[in-house]
Amino acid sequence: MTPVLSAVRAVANDDRVGLFDLQRQRARLESDLKARIDAVLAHGQFILGPEVEMLEKRLAAYTGAAHVMGVSSGRDALMIALMAIGVKAGDAVFVPAFTFAATAGAVVSIGASPVFVDVDPMTYNMDPADLELAIAEVEAEGRLKPAVVMPVDLYGLPADYVAIGKIAAKRGMTVLADAAQSMGGAAGNARVGALAPISATSFYPTKPLGCYGDGGAILTEREDLAERVRMIRSHGRQGTGDAAMVLGLTGRLDTIQAAVLLVKLDVFEVELDRRRVIAARYNHGLRDVVGVPVMPDGLRSAFAIYTIRVPHRDRVRVLLDEAGIGTGLFYRLALHEHPAFRHFDGRRLAVSERLTGEVLALPMHPDLSDEEVDRVIAAVRAAMAKV
Template sequence: MEFRDLKAQYNKYKKEIDSAIQEVINNTNFIGGKEVNVLEQRLAEYVGVKHCITCANGTEAMTLLMMAWDIKEGDAVFVPDFTFFSTGEIVSLRGATPIFVDVDRDTFNTDTTKLEKAINKVLDEGKLTPKVIIPVDLFGLPADHMEIEKIAKKYNLRVLEDAAQGFGGSINGKKTCSFGDAATTSFFPAKPLGCYGDGGAIFTNDDALAELLNSLKVHGKGDNKYDNVRIGINSRLDSIQAAVLNVKLTAFIEHELEDVNRVYKLYTEKLKGVVETPIIPEGYVSSFAQYTIKLKNKEERDALQAKLKEEGVPSMIYYTKPMHKQSAFAEFDYGDNNFEVTNELCDTVLSLPMHPYLSEEEANKVCRVLCKTLKVIKNE
C-alpha cells in the first residue's frame, strides 16, 4: 500500500503523460514552451483569477511575492505556527520577522482570534511594522479566508494565501488560490496537483503585480531577457513539468477531487467514534493533501504508527515540531505560552494513506487495522 500512490496515477495516464513529454522533447522547447502558456491559462481559468504565473517551486512562488511587495527588515509577517517550514522561511529570507500564530484545533488552520491579538501585540510594542498575513490551507482545507480578509482590511495588511496543499479546495464555491491579494501553490509530486519534480505558481487579479512577477522570475527582465531593469531571480517552470501538469490537471478536474473526497467519507464513516477525524466546516471543500487524525497523546500516536507499520499500513506525522521551536528561528525567542494547540497537535496528529486511487478495499483495510490496533494499545 502506498501513502500517496503516484504509480497508480501514472499507470492510468501513462499514454497521455508519455506522449506529452515526448512532444516537448521532439519540439526541444524545454524552457518557456507552449505547454507553460497553456497550463497558466488553464490554471487561471480553473481558479477563477486573471493571472497565473508559474515558477520553479512553491517556496519561490512565495519568495517572489515577498520581493514584489518589498518585504524587508523591520516588517512583521503573520504565519501559522502549525505548518511546513517554508512559510516562515521566506519571511526570514527577506530579513523580515515571522510572527507565529496558534491554530484552530478543529481545522488545523490559523486561529483568527489569536491572529488579531498577535497583530495588536506587534502594534503595541512598536518595534515592527505589520505588513502581510500568510494563511495556509493546511492538509487541503481552506483557511478562514473571509475572516482573515476582514482583519487584513481593518489593519491595512496584504494577504498571501499559501495554498501549497490546498489546490482544488473551496469555500461556498470560491476556489483556493483566489483569496487574498495573491496566492501561491506547489506542484511538488505529492501535492493534490503535482508534477514529476519541483514546480509552483502564483495567482492574482492584479495586472501590475503580475507584470512585476513575470519580470522578477526571469532575472528582473524588461522588454527581453537581456534587458534587466531590476534585480530578480531565476525561477521558471520547465516545459516538461508543464506538459505533465496539463495531463494531470484534466484528471484532477474530471475525477480526482471527487475521488479523494469519496475516500474521506469512507474513512470518516468507519472511524467515527474511534479517533478524532478531520472536521470540514459547512460550505468548505477540502482537496485532502492529507487525511489527518488526532490521538489522545504522543504515546498512543507513536504506538499506533509503529503497529500500523507492522501491518503494512504507511502513515506520516505532519508536523513533529512547531514553527516557533525550529532552531532556525531560535533568535526570536518566541517562548511556549501562546502555542497551546500547536504543541498538542505535534504530539497527537497522524496522517493516513490518502489519494484518489485508494481503493475501497485498501481504505477498509486501513480502518480495520487501525481499529484493531487501538483496541490492543488501550488494553495493554
C-alpha cells in the same frame, strides 16, 4: 533517504498500503504523459515554452484567478510573492505556527520576520482571534511593521479568508495565501487561487496536482503584482529585455513539468472527487475511535493529506507500520520548535504544540481502492484497541 522521499518513491506493493502512490496514477496516464513530454523534447523550448503558457491559462480558467504564473516550487512561489508585494527587513509576516517549515523559510529568506500565530483546534488553520492578538502585540512593541498575513490551507482545507481578510484590511495589510496543499479546494463558489488577493501553490509530486519534479504557481487578481512576479521569476527582466529591472531569481516552472501538469489537470476534478469519497469513508469508519478531520459547511478540502488525531500517536504509528499501513507526521514540530526559527519564538502557541504530538496522516491518494481504505480503517481500529 528521508521518510518523505521513501513515501514518494514507494512503488505499489500488494501487501502494503502506502501513504502516497504515484505509480498507479502514472500507469493510468502513461500514454498521454509520454505524448506531452515527447512534444516538448521535439520543440525544445524547455524554459517558458508553450506548455507553460497553456497551463497558466488553464489554471486561471479553473481557479478564477486573473493571472497565473508558473514558478520553480511552492517555496519559491511564496518568496517571489513576498518580493512582489515589497516585503522587506523590518516587516512582520504573520504565519500559522502549525505548518511546513517552508512557510516560515520563505519569509526569513527575504529578511522579514515571521510572527507565529496559533491555530484553531478544530480546523488546524490560522486562528483569526489569535491573529488579532499577535498583530496587537507587534504594534505595541513597535519594533516591526505588520505587513502581510500568510494563512496556510492546511491539508487542503481553505483557511478562514473572510475573517482574516477583514483583520488585514483594517490595517492595510496584504493577505498572501500559502495554498501549497489546497489546489482544488474551495470556499462557497470560489476556488483556491481566488480566495485571497495573491496565492502561492506547490506542484510537488505528492500534492493533489503534482508534477515530476519541483514546481509551483502564483495566482493573483492584481495586474501590478503579476507583472512584478513575471520579472522576479526571470532574473528581474521585463519581457525579452536584458536589463534587470528588479532583483530577480531563476524561478520559472520548466516546460516538461508544465506538460506533465496539463495531463494531470485533465483528470484533476475526478481525482479530487475520489479523494473526498475516501475521506468520507475514513471519517465514517473512524469517527468513534479517533479525531477525524472536520468538514465545515461551505468549505471544500482538496484532501492533500488525511490526518487523524490520536493519543499515544507514536505507538499507534508503530502498530500501523506492523500492519503494513504507511503513515506520515505532518507536522512533528511547530515552526517555533525548528532550530532555524527558534529565535522568532515568544508567543503562546498551545494548540500548535499539542497537535504536533497527536496528528497522524493515513494513506491518501486517488488510486486507493475501497478495500485498501477498509484495511486501513480496520488496522486503525485494531491499533486503538491496543493502546
